[in-house]
Amino acid sequence: MVTRLRPLEITMAFEDRIYKLGETIDIDLELTARRDVVIREGRVDLMCRERYTRTHTVTVQEQKRPGMGAGAGAMGPPAVGSKQATKTEDESYSHSGAVVLNNTSLQPGETNSHQIKLEIDSEPPHHMADSSVTEAEVRWELVATFDVAQAVDVAERQPIRVALV
Numbered sequence: 001m002v003t004r005l006r007p008l009e010i011t012m013a014f015e016d017r018i019y020k021l022g023e024t025i026d027i028d029l030e031l032t033a034r035r036d037v038v039i040r041e042g043r044v045d046l047m048c049r050e051r052y053t054r055t056h057t058v059t060v061q062e063q064k065r066p067g068m069g070a071g072a073g074a075m076g077p078p079a080v081g082s083k084q085a086t087k088t089e090d091e092s093y094s095h096s097g098a099v100v101l102n103n104t105s106l107q108p109g110e111t112n113s114h115q116i117k118l119e120i121d122s123e124p125p126h127h128m129a130d131s132s133v134t135e136a137e138v139r140w141e142l143v144a145t146f147d148v149a150q151a152v153d154v155a156e157r158q159p160i161r162v163a164l165v
Contacts, residue, residue, distance in 0.1 A: 006034065006154050008031050008032065008034065008106075010146070013029075017161070018162070019120060019162050020120070021164065022119075025046070025116075026116075027115070031106065031113075033108055033109065036105070037105070038105050038148070039103070040149055043100055045142070046094070046097065047092060047094055047095065047143050049090070049092040049139045052091075053087070054134070055084055057085070086134070093126075095125065097118070100144070125138050125164070139159070141157050143157050
């Protein structure tokens with residue numbers, strides 16, 4: 001029988017406030033099994049999503065057109081110059097994380113509770129110190145992910161506020 005219900009119900013609670021780099025987030029995590037499950041690994045990650053614009057200089061070669069320059073109809077060497085180019089990128093990665101449990105079995109209706117202390121890495125997001133980045137936006141979320149045997153991974157996501165200064 002194939003079931004479309006999530007095999008686990010996840011509840012994640014933490015204080016709703018602005019956290020700083022280097023601080024610890026106290027997380028109450030509760031798992032309730034909807035059926036027999038084997039959790040291969042469970043983890044909580046502080047995910048960082050950076051959307052940034054990078055400016056860089058590119059070399060431009062422009063071929064002279066016939067009729068331009070000293071001799072009519074002559075093709076001269078290409079003119080070399082440079083111009084500023086920008087590229088916007090979007091990157092998401094785990095800034096800080098912790099493994100909550102490994103190889104754990106739960107019966108239907110069984111509840112498993114954890115108090116997690118997730119230390120936020122004191123390093124700023126990757127592109128904050130990049131001098132070629134001209135604009136940047138950072139968004140944070142806590143993600144609890146469980147690798148359940150014979151089922152799709154189960155995850156719970158919640159936005160969280162982290163100050164960079």
